[in-house]
Each structure stands twice: as structure tokens, then as C-alpha cells.
Amino acid sequence: MSKNIICYDSMSCIRCYACMTNCAIENSTRQFRDKGYKYEASVNEPKESKFYLTPLTYEYGKYPEAQKITKFHHCNHCENAPCKQICPAGAIEQRKSGAVVIHENVCVGCRSCIDACPYNVPKYSKETNKTSKCILCHDRIENGLKQACVEGCPTGALFSGSIQEVEQEIVKRIAIYKDTYNEEFVAYGLDKINNYVGKLGWVTIIPKKEMNLYKLPENPRSNAIALRNFAKASAPFLIGGALAATAGHFIYWLAKRKEVVAEKEHKEE
Amino acid sequence: MTHNTNQKIEVFNQIIIWYHKHIIHFMIFFIITGLPILSNKFSFLAYIFGIPVSLFAGANTSAEILSIGIQVARIFHRVTALFFLLTTIPFVIVMLKDISSWQIWPEKWGIKPFFNGFSDLYKTYIKFEHPEIGKYNMGQKLFAWFIIFSMIVMTITGLMLTFRDSYTLEALQWAKSLHGTFFILIIFFLIIHMYIGTHPINRCGLKAIFRTGEADLEHIKEKHPKWYKKIVKS
Numbered sequence: 001m002s003k004n005i006i007c008y009d010s011m012s013c014i015r016c017y018a019c020m021t022n023c024a025i026e027n028s029t030r031q032f033r034d035k036g037y038k039y040e041a042s043v044n045e046p047k048e049s050k051f052y053l054t055p056l057t058y059e060y061g062k063y064p065e066a067q068k069i070t071k072f073h074h075c076n077h078c079e080n081a082p083c084k085q086i087c088p089a090g091a092i093e094q095r096k097s098g099a100v101v102i103h104e105n106v107c108v109g110c111r112s113c114i115d116a117c118p119y120n121v122p123k124y125s126k127e128t129n130k131t132s133k134c135i136l137c138h139d140r141i142e143n144g145l146k147q148a149c150v151e152g153c154p155t156g157a158l159f160s161g162s163i164q165e166v167e168q169e170i171v172k173r174i175a176i177y178k179d180t181y182n183e184e185f186v187a188y189g190l191d192k193i194n195n196y197v198g199k200l201g202w203v204t205i206i207p208k209k210e211m212n213l214y215k216l217p218e219n220p221r222s223n224a225i226a227l228r229n230f231a232k233a234s235a236p237f238l239i240g241g242a243l244a245a246t247a248g249h250f251i252y253w254l255a256k257r258k259e260v261v262a263e264k265e266h267k268e269e
Numbered sequence: 270m271t272h273n274t275n276q277k278i279e280v281f282n283q284i285i286i287w288y289h290k291h292i293i294h295f296m297i298f299f300i301i302t303g304l305p306i307l308s309n310k311f312s313f314l315a316y317i318f319g320i321p322v323s324l325f326a327g328a329n330t331s332a333e334i335l336s337i338g339i340q341v342a343r344i345f346h347r348v349t350a351l352f353f354l355l356t357t358i359p360f361v362i363v364m365l366k367d368i369s370s371w372q373i374w375p376e377k378w379g380i381k382p383f384f385n386g387f388s389d390l391y392k393t394y395i396k397f398e399h400p401e402i403g404k405y406n407m408g409q410k411l412f413a414w415f416i417i418f419s420m421i422v423m424t425i426t427g428l429m430l431t432f433r434d435s436y437t438l439e440a441l442q443w444a445k446s447l448h449g450t451f452f453i454l455i456i457f458f459l460i461i462h463m464y465i466g467t468h469p470i471n472r473c474g475l476k477a478i479f480r481t482g483e484a485d486l487e488h489i490k491e492k493h494p495k496w497y498k499k500i501v502k503s
């Protein structure tokens with residue numbers, strides 16, 4: 001299947017949170033399907049892993065100029081998936097659809113993915129010693145359905161499809177918003193953001209001036225983990241250099257020793 | 270005091286010989302258990318750990334075997350750390366008591382002695398001559414400083430990663446990064462250390478650290494003149 005991406009259009013969103021409710025319901029039924037929980041239990045018992053899409057509310061300014069911004073917190077399904085790169089257990093898969101999926105059955109609970117994620121997405125559960133996050137409803141999209149959040153949205157603020165389809169719609173919407181509000185809009189994640197994350201599988205349309213308020217980082221990366229990646233990338237050269245230098249020195253030493261022995265013999269003659 | 274040149278001089282005491290032997294074992298365990306965690310290029314090590322354990326754990330797929338192998342590596346790594354600390358803490362206490370007799374400090378500080386140190390290294394390893402050095406040359410001293418510093422870093426960051434719940438995410442990210450980065454640096458210097466240590470020009474040192482702990486005074490006089498002078502003085 002080709003790449004499938006989601007777009008969240010903050011301008012069309014009415015903050016009804018139907019997407020989040022639908023996501024939680026879908027995950028409840030997944031627990032029933034995949035984990036052998038009784039259906040009632042899987043609906044009733046709150047489990048962290050049900051909530052892959054959550055609201056984060058920020059308030060700015062003071063009354064009467066106060067402004068409330070609700071950010072949709074979720075996995076962005078990064079093209080370069082730093083979580084997948086760091087996972088030592090091979091528990092994170094990037095599917096053909098672009099969905100970055102943690103396979104909980106093989107997750108060892110080391111929390112490396114949490115260290116690497118610049119959006120602070122994966123959640124660790126002490127109870128299960130596993131980490132979980134949005135799976136882009138890969139099971140649904142690979143069977144021709146829309147993601148649960150997209151399906152739940154009554155205003156079309158969430159839409160998904162192939163990159164081309166979504167991109168076309170984004171361009172259309174941004175042109176209308178620009179015209180209507182006379183200000184700049186961005187589609188965060190549609191183009192490559194940086195080398196750490198690449199493009200995103202979850203794009204956000206937002207007024208440019210609200211990017212900071214919405215807390216969408218311009219340069220999402222963990223400097224510490226980037227240093228680790230750099231050290232890892234340099235290792236073959238460094239270690240190769242050490243091996244080559246020692247081997248070279250040994251050959252040099254042998255040659256030099258022959259020279260010295262030959263000289264000695266020459267003197268003795 | 271007069272000295273017989275056939276006299277044996279203690280180069281390393283029994284505690285150092287014992288610790289050096291064990292640190293080699295610990296490093297082997299740290300490395301083979303750390304590598305598959307650091308990079309999936311070394312997943313084969315995780316499979317080596319995972320295959321026997323998965324026979325009991327009932328894992329079937331290769332993904333499950335890898336996962337078990339990583340879990341085994343993580344546990345072995347922590348057990349190694351425990352034994353490493355149990356060995357190192359008393360060793361450090363004993364060594365610190367005797368810090369004044371360590372010979373890893375510069376004979377003289379400053380820029381000129383530093384460049385002289387380089388020139389001594391050149392003479393020793395490129396010209397194969399015997400410059401005026403003490404017990405250790407500058408390269409050996411720098412290696413000793415590096416390994417002491419980096420093992421402190423590995424221990425602190427390793428303990429942080431072991432007790433994750435007590436630290437902020439940012440602190441853990443730096444701990445993980447420094448643990449991995451210093452690991453790579455340690456491997457780099459260990460390759461050079463092992464090469465020079467086992468090279469024929471260091472035959473006496475090799476024998477001393479692994480077996481007798483001693484060297485002939487004659488050898489010291491010829492190859493470590495500054496140290497010889499100290500011995501004669503005392």
C-alpha cells in the first residue's frame with residue numbers, strides 16, 4: 001500500500017473531541033480483539049494505551065485578553081522515526097503506509113523510544129512494562145477504512161489519504177484561509193522539517209503566528225540523542241582508523257626491524 | 270644505597286594485577302551486552318543470547334527471539350555492573366590511599382614538557398629509541414586519565430539509566446548519549462591500548478601485568494631512566 005497521511009486542520013476544528021473518543025473506543029475494542037480482555041473490561045477499565053490522541057491545553061495572557069489553545073497531542077509518524085532507529089529490540093516497525101507501530105509483544109520496556117522522540121509521545125506503563133502510542137490505525141487503513149479519529153471527525157478537520165490527495169486538499173484550504181484571514185498559514189510536517197524527523201505522517205494546518213503558542217517546534221530534535229547518533233555514525237571510521245593505524249604500525253615495525261637486523265649483520269661482516 | 274642490576278623491582282602489586290585481570294572480564298561482558306543495545310548491526314549477539322533462553326520461554330518468531338536476547342543482554346549488563354562495582358569500589362579505596370605513589374602525573378607541567386612528551390612518543394614508537402621517560406610515557410598517562418574519567422562517566426550514566434525513575438527526561442537523554450558516546454571512545458582507545466600492550470616492544474610490561482608484577486632493574490635503567498633515578502634515590 002502507498003503512504004497514507006493524516007492532516008489536522010486547526011481552523012476547521014470545533015473542539016468536540018469526537019476524534020479522541022473514537023480513538024479510545026477503537027483501542028478498547030482492539031484490546032478485546034488482540035489482548036483477550038473481556039469486552040466489558042476492555043471498555044470499562046481505563047488503560048493508558050487506549051488514549052493515543054489527547055488534548056493539551058495552554059492558556060496565554062490575562063483576562064480579558066486571555067487565549068486558550070488546545071493542542072492535539074499524538075504521534076506524528078515521522079519519516080525518519082527516531083524511535084524506530086533507537087529501539088534495540090526491533091519492536092518498532094515503519095509500515096509501507098508510513099505508520100510507525102510499536103509491537104508491544106516484543107517491546108522490552110527500555111524506554112529508549114521515549115528518549116528519542118522529540119514530541120514526547122510514547123507512554124510507558126509500569127503495569128505492563130511496555131511502551132505504547134498511536135499506530136495510525138494501520139489495521140484499519142490496510143483494510144480500506146479511514147483512521148478512527150478521521151472517521152469520528154464531524155467537520156472534516158481531520159482528513160487522510162495518499163500524500164497527493166492530502167497535499168492537494170491542504171493547498172486548497174490554505175489558499176482559502178489566506179484569502180479570508182489575510183495572514184500566513186503553515187502545513188507543519190508536509191515538507192521536511194529537519195534531518196532528525198524528516199517529513200511527518202501527521203500534518204497540521206495552523207496560522208503561522210500561532211506555531212509557538214501551539215508548541216510546534218521548528219527544530220524538533222533531542223540534541224543528546226543527535227550526539228549519540230553522530231557518535232554511532234562516526235564509530236566505523238574511528239574504529240576502522242584505530243585498526244588501520246595499529247595494523248600499519250605493526251607492518252612498519254616489522255619492516256624497520258628487518259632494516260635494523262640487516263644493518264647489524266652488515267656491520268658484523 | 271647500592272643496587273644490583275639483576276635485582277627485581279615491583280612494577281605492579283598483586284592488587285593491580287588482580288584488578289586488571291578482572292576488569293578485562295568485565296569489559297568483555299559490558300561490550301558484548303552493550304553492543305546489541307547500541308546498534309542493530311550487532312543483533313547477532315542478541316540472537317546468541319536469545320536462542321537458548323527462548324527454548325524455555327517458548328518464543329518462536331525471530332522477532333521474539335531478538336526481543337528475549339535484548340532482555341537477556343540488559344540483565345547481564347546490569348549483573349556485570351553489580352560485580353564491576355563490587356570489585357571497583359574496594360580497589361579504588363585501596364588505590365586512593367596510595368595516590369602519592371601513582372606515576373601517572375606529569376613529571377613537569379607546561380607547554381614545553383607537553384611537546385617533549387610528544388617527541389618522546391615519536392622516539393619510542395616510530396624511531397624505537399629509549400627516551401628519558403619515567404615509569405610511563407605521556408601516551409600511557411593520558412590513556413590512564415582517559416580511562417579513569419570515562420569509567421566514572423560510564424558508571425554515573427549507567428546508574429542513571431538503571432534507576433530511570435529518579436531522573437528527568439532530559440537528564441536521561443544525556444545519560445544515554447554519553448554512555449553510548451564514551452563507549453565508542455573507550456573501544457577506540459582500548460584497541461590502541463591492547464595493541465601497544467601486547468606489542469613485542471612492551472614484552473616486559475606485558476609479563477609484569479599478567480604474571481610476575483616485576484621487572485629487572487637493568488631493564489628499568491635502560492628504558493625508564495627517570496624512574497630508575499627515583500628508585501636509586503629511594
Ligand code: HEM
Pocket residue numbers: 110228296299300302303304306307308343346347350351353354423424426427428430431445446448449452455
Ligand atoms: C557501573 C557501570 C555500568 C552500568 C550501571 C551500566 C548500565 C547500563 C544501562 C542501564 C544501559 C541501558 C540499557 C537498557 O536497559 O536499555 C546501558 C547501556 C549500554 N552500556 Fe552500560 N553500564 C555500565 C558500564 C558500561 C561499560 C563499562 C560499558 C562498555 C565499555 C557499557 C556499555 C554500554 C553500551 C554500549 C550500552 C548501549 C548504549 C546505548 O544504546 O546508547 N556500559 N548500560
